[in-house]
Amino acid sequence: MLSEAEFIFLMSVIADGLTWRGDQFVIAVVTLTMFVAGASIASFAGLVAYRLPGILGFEDSDVGIVSPPSHCDGCRRRLRTHEIVPIAGWILCRGRCKCGHAIPVVFPLVEALVGFGSVVIPPYVGDAWIGLLLVIAFWVCVLIAWCDILHHLIPEGASVPLLFAGLLISPIEADAWMRSAGAAAAAALLWISFLIVSKIRNIDAMSGGDIALAAAAGAWLGLAATPTFLIGACLIFIGYSAALRLRGIEWVPMGPALGSSMILTMLMTVHA
Numbered sequence: 001m002l003s004e005a006e007f008i009f010l011m012s013v014i015a016d017g018l019t020w021r022g023d024q025f026v027i028a029v030v031t032l033t034m035f036v037a038g039a040s041i042a043s044f045a046g047l048v049a050y051r052l053p054g055i056l057g058f059e060d061s062d063v064g065i066v067s068p069p070s071h072c073d074g075c076r077r078r079l080r081t082h083e084i085v086p087i088a089g090w091i092l093c094r095g096r097c098k099c100g101h102a103i104p105v106v107f108p109l110v111e112a113l114v115g116f117g118s119v120v121i122p123p124y125v126g127d128a129w130i131g132l133l134l135v136i137a138f139w140v141c142v143l144i145a146w147c148d149i150l151h152h153l154i155p156e157g158a159s160v161p162l163l164f165a166g167l168l169i170s171p172i173e174a175d176a177w178m179r180s181a182g183a184a185a186a187a188a189l190l191w192i193s194f195l196i197v198s199k200i201r202n203i204d205a206m207s208g209g210d211i212a213l214a215a216a217a218g219a220w221l222g223l224a225a226t227p228t229f230l231i232g233a234c235l236i237f238i239g240y241s242a243a244l245r246l247r248g249i250e251w252v253p254m255g256p257a258l259g260s261s262m263i264l265t266m267l268m269t270v271h272a
């Protein structure tokens, strides 16, 4: 028979074990949920971006966010449920429709990347609510980047709410005046840069969408972190635009550079 002390010790070991397993279980569920949410949002963002001209009414079609249902662009066949599951759908059909139409590997890659980002941002930030806010900002930036890459257009429906959310609730800069000053400074600097480029190259380089996105980033980051954001955005933009210009692509979207620099600077600032 166990003595009372041994019994209490044994019970405490079991209790510890249960708590430990409980924590592991919660962590596993939260991790999986964030990954699936991120991958699904990336998939949805890709769809919205692809259909953007129809959604905004630029095209004379009845294409919307939910209709028509997802279909193959090759044979117009309506996709079955398992085929539209992020990442797994692409793997199951080996990146190809039955008609032979290829589905670019960039879609599952972006879905996996956004899923991964959604999992790692909250623990990196160290606060669940701040982490969740940054993940939502990250998702909006993914949507904006997709739209800009596919159509050279940053929809106001995404950039303006991002700007106001930054001005009102950004957890990065506590002072509302500094958030407003960040937005104004980022927008003004980008506007001046576009003006200079337009004059020098004698083209119309002015892009209201990029200026709105820069203002949103400035609002989230505040004035103190805005220079870091602008320098980061310039470096990222120079990096991929040089690579694309070598391939003969002249008109390179700036949204992905602004969005990724915004998220990276937020992660750096929240830890500083």
Ligand SMILES: [Zn+2]
Pocket: 072, 073, 074, 075, 076, 077, 097, 098, 099, 100, 101
């Ligand atoms: Zn097909």
